Amino acid sequence: MDETQDPHEDEGRPRRGRLSRRKKIAILTTLLSVLLCGGLAAAGFGLQNRYEKQVQRADILEPPAGPPEEQKQQEQEQEKREKRWEDGPLNLLLLGSDSRSGEPDQASVSGQRSDTIMLLHLNAARNQATIVSVPRDSYVHVPQGGANWSGGMNKLNAAFAFGGPALAAKTMTRLIGVPLDGVIVADFSAVRQMIDAVGGVRVCLPYDVVMLGSQGGWAKGCHQLDGNEANELMRQRYGVPGGDFGRIHDQQLVIKALVEKITKDKVAFNPVRFDRLLTTAAKALVVDRELDIRKLAMALRHIRPDAVEFVTAPHTRTATIESVGSVVILDEAKTGSLFAAIRDDTLKQWVADNPQPPPSY
Template identity: 50%
Template sequence: MDQGAPEPRRRGWYKRRPAWQKALIMLGALVLIVSSGVAGGGYYLVDRYSDKVDRASLLPPAAPEEAEQSKRNWESGPLNLLLLGSDSRAAVPGGTSPIGERSDTIMLVHIARGRDRATIISIPRDSYVDVPAGGPWKGGKNKINSAFAYGGAALTATTVRHLTGIPLDGALIANFASIRDLVDAVDGVNVCVPYDVRSTFSDREWKQGCHDMNGEVAEEFMRQRYDVPGGDFGRIKNQQLVVQSVIRKVAERNLLYKPLELDTLLGIAAESLTVDENLDLRDLAFAVRDIRPGSIGYATVPYTSADLKTPAGAAVQLDTAAATAMFAAVRNDTIDQWLADNPPAP
């Protein structure tokens, strides 16, 4: 651990939650396109909306042996995808922001060799790690989300590859601001909040309990990070609460079986995605077609402190030993067993 780091806290890093609330916010619009698309009309819908998805070079060039291995993985091996997300409406042409914006969400999506399970591993955006040189950045220790600001998705992918040792088979960027449009598309949602939240942007306040929200209000709620328990971790929870409500509304209204309304939802979802230029959405649809929500596990990279003092400000100190073991399990396609053997502290 770095000198001067605070005492380690309880490892609040592992969660397993069934249901679409988690899957959608982590896979962003991808789950709507692939899962709803395949369920609602097969590969025809995937093809229909693939033209709405932005394409960009999100991954750095791979070494020849890694490129060949990735090709084999798409045929019959486990897959590892990088998912980046932002709740900003700023455009990300080429996988970078014109204003040097940082990515709000950094996740590894591991699809098991058997194509029947997936594990989504969140890397805290304030993790203090080695960020390789890129753009104006000369290289060195920094928060992991700074990589996106300095070198876009490609530098982020390089940083994640350096941190985890996991070769990447694809990459996507999801703009979570599209949730506002999805909320309005289902005529608003009812969100049940387990704690009090006060807006830092207006005089709105959400007391513990359930609240009706339109898209504008839901977006404001999801952007809160200062007056919520856990700061950024609380904001992620708020995003999950809204997404859970969207999916519940979709189910209640049977929208998957109403072509016109489903078309609107899938259009919004597709337009929120930027996909690596080499990622084939049909191949991805084939890879995840048998994965059900209950077969998706969620974990966060182990950490020992969320308040590490650094030149870049307060940061997250990862648990080096535990994180190294987790990443090895991903590479070996044994992450389910590793998570079972390493339950969260009570």
Template identity: 35%
Template sequence: MGGRPAAGPTRGGVRVRKGRVAALVAGLVLAAVLAWPIGLLIWANGKLEHVEALSGAPGTPGTTYLLAGSDARGEGISEDGTEGARTDTIMLLHAPPSGPAALISLPRDTYAEIPDNGPHKLNTAYSWGGAPLLVRTVEGLTGLTVDHYVEIGFGGVEGIVDAIGGVELCLDYDVNDPKSELVWTAGCHVADGHTALAFSRMRYSDPKGDIGRAERQRQVIGAISAKAADPGLLLQPGDQVSLLDAGIGSLTVDESTGIIDLGRLALAFRAANGPDGVTGTPPIGNPDYRPGNIGSTVQLDPELAPQFWSDVRDGNLSPGPVGGLPQP
């Protein structure tokens, strides 16, 4: 009596509650959107395998990545009978403070001074001393300090290509090469992982030998990068995990490199392969240089190479292809 009945919810109250619920849902969605890539990065970072590789030499301008493709044998991949671990793929990726990024393939048979061992083929440094000796050798050859070392097992290339559903590759002649297992009909074809790996390793049936192989290796990596950057991948979390698992599971990096550094590497790689980037080899003086009892090596042009590496470092090269076999 005299008391007032409890008031029911007003339309305004309903709107307030609905607004709070909408804000809560939006907040949860935002948290999920943010948490997924952050969690993915943390997971991926924990899967990286690290090795002591860097020399500790004073830094040079820009950021320099040494990329190596390693073959420890026993992976079911045929080749030319060489025993023990080695690297057939050696690339230097440099992002200067200004100017074009450059992706430079170093032929595995490049004649180089191996620290504490004397002159020999470049990939011998890896066979003799693994990543640390390869890093020191490349630094002595180029004058650039390696900031990040990234090594991928050859078997990993196969897994990555299969994880993204294959890549389109092009070669303008037929190949049937037993050593690399590449069978190819002239033209462009979508290659699965096994074929892409053979495509990047074949050299005995290539008229340009190691130089041609380096060109195809850059083509394979460029095709993988382009397809992995497909925005549609962002909407497929399962595919993201499969791709990262295939890629990171085959990577070995230096002691200070993390997943964020690999992201920066990917951006530099895309820049180098874009219209404003630089790709190719150092200037070559003699592709069949035979000093002493080392056998056939690739000699960089002793007059042009020093300035070439300075221009890479300082971003002074013009965009486009560089190097290659010397012109007759």
């Protein structure tokens, strides 16, 4: 396959059985909010085991055993990863996929897409979380993987299409220059029930959002949104400033609002609402086989809403690449310093030194 071929060049055509981009985005942001609230930790270890059984697992970070030298390298990487879980910073890749509802283990199948790509960074002190959004159309090097991809430059989300979450993780590891400690894939949708389970969210917009083709939308200011309305907000790409970057910002606003709502309303202490929320979340997840849900819950248990920060990988411009289409050109210098801050566990300082105002018209 030509290295510039876009696996999504027919993106506008309807696909039977596939999730809409709206649902993919909403699933991931909602699940991330539950994780950041330390939901599984609050549930207690007994309930953790219950919900963990409903989570699908796939070989993502740990591929099937190969030659002895590769096995040894994998064992060494696993030892380093276990040490980071004890006392080091953690980096987890969060992907929103379009796998078909009801089909098992879709995380291992190539040909899907990932329209939402985030990195969750937890500092070594476990009191700060930073969510780094990376535009799905970022023009990056995608390593060899899958049956039809020999490696080369392409859109970031092409990695998922060519080789599933394993190639997406490999691509992100190469891009950032730091090993991943876990991968979480949002697999299928029940997002409306999840948001409605907490009574909706209050989202404050710094700009007007226009729903093209209708009379709807949201004016600048704060709005109480139910599940359907939150979905509609997060799917808007053309009625927000900055296009995809405005949509990324709206995703971040919903995450922040939901984290605050779950914490403020003490949803974890309402057995019925909390069970509904966690059951729906667990069924929507696919994680790498080695990810310990209990360790993740414990790592997140002390992080409060005001300790969660958001950043988007800086870019310089958009461009059109033959056979690939419109791509985002990342700012090499600024993105390089961002990734260095991830490696050095100094993201809080980087965010303070590099404020990112919301997109504007």
